Amino acid sequence: xxxxxxxxxxxxxSGQSTGYTIDQSIRxxxxxxxxxxxxxxxxxxxxxxxxxxWFKLGSLNGFTPASxxxxxxxxxxxxxxxxxxxxxxxxxxxxxxxxxxxxxxGHSTVFLKTTRQFxxxxxxxxxxLVWDSDNVVANERARLYINGVRETNFSxxxxxxxxxxxxxxxxxxxxIGAAKxxxxxxIIYHWDGYMxxxxxxxxxxxxxEYFGEFxxxxxxxxxxxxxxxxxxxxxxxxxxxxxxxxxxxxxxxDYTTSGFAAHDQVLDTPTNNFAVLNPIDDxxxxxxxxxxxxxxxxxxxxxxxxxxxxxxxxDVTDSDGWYWELCDIVEGSAIxxxxxxxxxxxxxxxxxxxxxxxxxxxxxxxxxSGHYKLENTTYQSTEIQDNANAGDIIQFVVKNGKxxxxxxxxxxxxxxxxxxxxxxxxxxxxxxxxxxGLYSASSYNTIYNFGQxxxxxxxxxxxxxxxxxxxxxxxxxxxxxxxxxxxxxxGA
Numbered sequence: 001x002x003x004x005x006x007x008x009x010x011x012x013x014s015g016q017s018t019g020y021t022i023d024q025s026i027r028x029x030x031x032x033x034x035x036x037x038x039x040x041x042x043x044x045x046x047x048x049x050x051x052x053x054w055f056k057l058g059s060l061n062g063f064t065p066a067s068x069x070x071x072x073x074x075x076x077x078x079x080x081x082x083x084x085x086x087x088x089x090x091x092x093x094x095x096x097x098x099x100x101x102x103x104x105x106g107h108s109t110v111f112l113k114t115t116r117q118f119x120x121x122x123x124x125x126x127x128x129l130v131w132d133s134d135n136v137v138a139n140e141r142a143r144l145y146i147n148g149v150r151e152t153n154f155s156x157x158x159x160x161x162x163x164x165x166x167x168x169x170x171x172x173x174x175x176i177g178a179a180k181x182x183x184x185x186x187i188i189y190h191w192d193g194y195m196x197x198x199x200x201x202x203x204x205x206x207x208x209e210y211f212g213e214f215x216x217x218x219x220x221x222x223x224x225x226x227x228x229x230x231x232x233x234x235x236x237x238x239x240x241x242x243x244x245x246x247x248x249x250x251x252x253x254d255y256t257t258s259g260f261a262a263h264d265q266v267l268d269t270p271t272n273n274f275a276v277l278n279p280i281d282d283x284x285x286x287x288x289x290x291x292x293x294x295x296x297x298x299x300x301x302x303x304x305x306x307x308x309x310x311x312x313x314x315d316v317t318d319s320d321g322w323y324w325e326l327c328d329i330v331e332g333s334a335i336x337x338x339x340x341x342x343x344x345x346x347x348x349x350x351x352x353x354x355x356x357x358x359x360x361x362x363x364x365x366x367x368x369s370g371h372y373k374l375e376n377t378t379y380q381s382t383e384i385q386d387n388a389n390a391g392d393i394i395q396f397v398v399k400n401g402k403x404x405x406x407x408x409x410x411x412x413x414x415x416x417x418x419x420x421x422x423x424x425x426x427x428x429x430x431x432x433x434x435x436x437g438l439y440s441a442s443s444y445n446t447i448y449n450f451g452q453x454x455x456x457x458x459x460x461x462x463x464x465x466x467x468x469x470x471x472x473x474x475x476x477x478x479x480x481x482x483x484x485x486x487x488x489x490x491g492a
Contacts (some may be wrong), residue, residue: 015468020224021271022054022196026238027293027453028177028430030058030071030192034259035178036236036245037077044232045203046165051088051129052201052211054222054270057121058193059290060100070103070189073127074200076167086168087179088129089189090118093155101155104129104142106166111142113156118146121279121294124196124270126212126220132205133164146424147220169202169232176236176245176255194267194293197222197237199249202230222270226420241265261458267294267473268452268486274472275312275324275434275450275485278411284303296329297436298446298464310450313341314398314486316432321399323467323478324434324485327456328392330447335374336436336446337405338398373424384412384424391459393475397482401428409476417479434485449474451484 028034051074058071086106093099093113100119104112118125128145135141138159144151160166168174176198181187199211204227213223229235235249241262245255268274276294289298299310314322316338326336341342373384384405395406402423404415414422436446447456451472454462465474472484483489 020222022222022237022269024238024265024267025054025056025194025196025269026236026244026260027194027266027268028058028191029259029264030190031291032259033188033190034257034264035177035188035190036176036251036257037173037178038147038245038254038255039173040169040171040232040253042231043171044169044230046169047131047133047163048203048205049131049169049230050199050201050204050206050210052127052197052199052208052225053195054124054126055212056124056194056268056273056293057090057118058179058191058279059294060119060121060192070176071191071193072177072179072189073191073195074168075175076170077173077175077180082165083170086166086169087172089179091369100143102127102146103150106160106164106168109158110156111158111160112144112151112154114144114151115153115155121193121276122273124194124273126208126222126270128206128208128211130205130207130455131166131168133162135205136162137163143207145173148208148212148214176300194268198235199225200229200232200234201227202232204228204230204233223399238265248323250342262447263345263453263455263458263462266452267471270295271488272471273487274452275310277436277448278309278311281308288335291454292447295449295453296445296457298445307335307435309339309341310434310448310485312490313431313433314400314452314485314490316428316430317401318483319400320468320481320483321397321479323474323482324396324451325449325456325475326394326396326436327447327449327475328390329396329447329456329459334436334446337374337396338403338432339435341431341433395462395476396434397479398432399479399482402412402426403428406476451486 041061069092071090073088088104091101091103093101100117102114102118103110126147130143133141141160150453169424177191179189210227211223211225212220215221229249229251232253233249233251234247234253235253236245237248240246244260244265245257247253277290279294291298392408397404397417400420402420403425404411404417405424411417416422449456451474454473454475460475462473463475465477466472467478467489468481469483469489471486471489
């Protein structure tokens, strides 16, 4: 899987490690202003340090407002003093969402800005930034690596001067997932998405080979770091859901969290990548807003016809089957199901979902009397389920070309998943993807669980049910043999 923009990935990126595994990641929600911070009592080595983390992009909605054009990995909180500035971020270059690039800056100088873009919300990517300003070779003083490969093509490159110090590793407050605007301290540039296996090395300028390796298929995968951290160094991996900023390096450099909850520890990781809703499909262009790591669709404007797909496709004829859930948080006129991966999404008021199979009115705002089948472009009169309420959980099972739709662990219309009797849809072939959206103007929220978050963003108490391979955290037990939409079950 490419790390670049990909509308319809069929399998997840950064799939399987044969050794070191990462069990959890930390979800940063832009809408929650989530970040971590620590004020160091003393300065560390300001001429030699390394930052390493795995990340997965979020909704990209934060790139749209003029005041929110940056998603920040790490910064020093000296924004009122330009001489002590230090920040690296993903930016919408010149305010254009289609030009999402990496930028590293200090003082008033942009040291590095990439030419290539990083807009793939389906893949985990690995970032290593090395600061080595004492190096006698100017081009070696600031180095950027993505997925184990050094970045060499930049639209902007300004090598640090010999021995140059910037704000990072100063005796000052540092932030993970946020940075202040230098000209307006009331504007904060937050991260949106996921981070995992975060390392900061004080006094060491190490390359990516310390944190990852290429597997036999040429895929960059995580490797456990076993070196030193220095006085201000840290390892933050979110293994303690009650203390997501806990430092696991042994240096005691815990970061204080703000805007997080225990459910922001999720199972989506570089060694088991889960499906999410795809913001560069159609969600990001319309009124609906994606939240909670691209799992929650929030129509905060009350506009109609907001559609999109998930990031993973699957073989609809698989005999074991696939399973996922969604929770109807706020009742409204929703639609959910599956559609062929290569089918054009409808636009405006169109319902032209050729290949779509699913149901409308997950709440009861549109159809209080029941939920009706959508087959291709036509609603069928058969009611799937009467009168779903806020908080209900909708279940999807797809196997052997058949689709089963349940609610609160009941499958109406005499559906029997184990015997495959009376499916809602049958006779399907090819590659399909989960889809969802808003059919009619209404304020509503739905949130998906492809197995990475059994709490549905804190709206439910996780029940700990796994798929047939032991992966995921589902509210209800998946049917026998059914798999989660994650890279380890997909076999990527």
